Amino acid sequence: MDFGLTQKHALVTGASSGLGLAIARALLAEGATVTLTGRSDERLRTAIADLPEALRDKCDFTAVDLGDPDAAPRLAEAATRRTGQVDILVNNTGGPPPGIASTIDPDVMRTQYGAMVDPVIRLTLALLPGMRERGWGRILTVASSGVVQPIPHLPMSNALRSTLVGFMKTLAGEVAVDGVTVNVIAPGRIATARTAALDGAAAERAGKPVADIARASAASIPAGRYGDPDEFGAVAAFLASKRASYVTGSTIRVDGGAIRAV
Numbered sequence: 260m261d262f263g264l265t266q267k268h269a270l271v272t273g274a275s276s277g278l279g280l281a282i283a284r285a286l287l288a289e290g291a292t293v294t295l296t297g298r299s300d301e302r303l304r305t306a307i308a309d310l311p312e313a314l315r316d317k318c319d320f321t322a323v324d325l326g327d328p329d330a331a332p333r334l335a336e337a338a339t340r341r342t343g344q345v346d347i348l349v350n351n352t353g354g355p356p357p358g359i360a361s362t363i364d365p366d367v368m369r370t371q372y373g374a375m376v377d378p379v380i381r382l383t384l385a386l387l388p389g390m391r392e393r394g395w396g397r398i399l400t401v402a403s404s405g406v407v408q409p410i411p412h413l414p415m416s417n418a419l420r421s422t423l424v425g426f427m428k429t430l431a432g433e434v435a436v437d438g439v440t441v442n443v444i445a446p447g448r449i450a451t452a453r454t455a456a457l458d459g460a461a462a463e464r465a466g467k468p469v470a471d472i473a474r475a476s477a478a479s480i481p482a483g484r485y486g487d488p489d490e491f492g493a494v495a496a497f498l499a500s501k502r503a504s505y506v507t508g509s510t511i512r513v514d515g516g517a518i519r520a521v
């Protein structure tokens with residue numbers, strides 16, 4: 260299947276590792292050019308150096324902290340400078356700390372809003388007009404299975420990502436007629452540094468070895484294992500493709516069956 264991405268330019272945030280990097284890799288493999296972002300020049304350079312040689316020439320990077328108030332305009336400008344346009348925006352951010360809803364620190368939550376929600380909305384609004392004018396665009400936002408089935412000990416993640424789901428669903432209805440699709444991807448448990456850190460925190464809470472926690476967690480997933488980041492990237496590349504032109508306003512689960520609700 261030809262995804263039709265060879266003339267397309269994507270901006271992928273949170274792309275120095277994990278899910279964002281896997282999405283960038285999948286888009287590059289389908290022929291798109293990609294601007295990767297993260298907070299650290301060095302980590303982005305390393306991520307690009309580890310890509311297959313044939314893909315390296317098709318990417319560049321800009322280091323920006325999404326928590327900075329001017330992150331969105333800086334990123335939009337830098338990504339647009341390269342090819343004159345951004346056709347595909349992949350909104351991916353760092354995740355908030357775990358905690359208990361009843362003892363949450365609202366100041367921390369406000370800071371997390373500033374790094375996970377506010378820049379995503381601003382970046383989307385900055386790049387949307389060009390997509391609408393050209394009659395083609397793809398906006399993908401990485402959320403979590405927690406937006407369908409809230410995850411214990413992740414109250415900020417459950418709440419803040421649900422804000423984005425509500426925003427993106429509303430936006431999808433406004434811009435579908437202009438050829439711009441807007442979708443959310445909900446990972447269950449995909450093996451990344453973030454999943455390892457959360458397993459570490461759960462092991463500490465339970466006073467158990469982290470391997471026991473990870474084994475029990477994998478066993479609770481119908482697929483019997485954590486997902487591979489490339490399995491996640493492949494779904495994102497499809498949603499970004501020309502072939503996915505009639506998929507919009509959806510929250511697509513990539514969870515090995517972990518979410519039990521229909």
Ligand SMILES: NC(=O)c1ccc[n+]([C@@H]2O[C@H](COP(=O)([O-])OP(=O)(O)OC[C@H]3O[C@@H](n4cnc5c(N)ncnc54)[C@H](OP(=O)(O)O)[C@@H]3O)[C@@H](O)[C@H]2O)c1
Nearest residue numbers: 273275276277278297298324325353354403448449451453
């Ligand atoms: N993996 C899963 O199974 C899973 C499940 C549900 C939800 N999620 C969510 O999906 C997102 C990606 O997950 P992941 O597993 O790929 O996590 P990850 O491996 O920790 O990657 C996070 C990425 O975001 C970047 N980042 C973090 N904070 C940033 C900031 N303030 N400004 C700019 N970039 C920032 C990191 O780059 P630098 O550190 O270099 O800046 C990195 O590239 C996270 O929000 C995570 O909570 C993941």
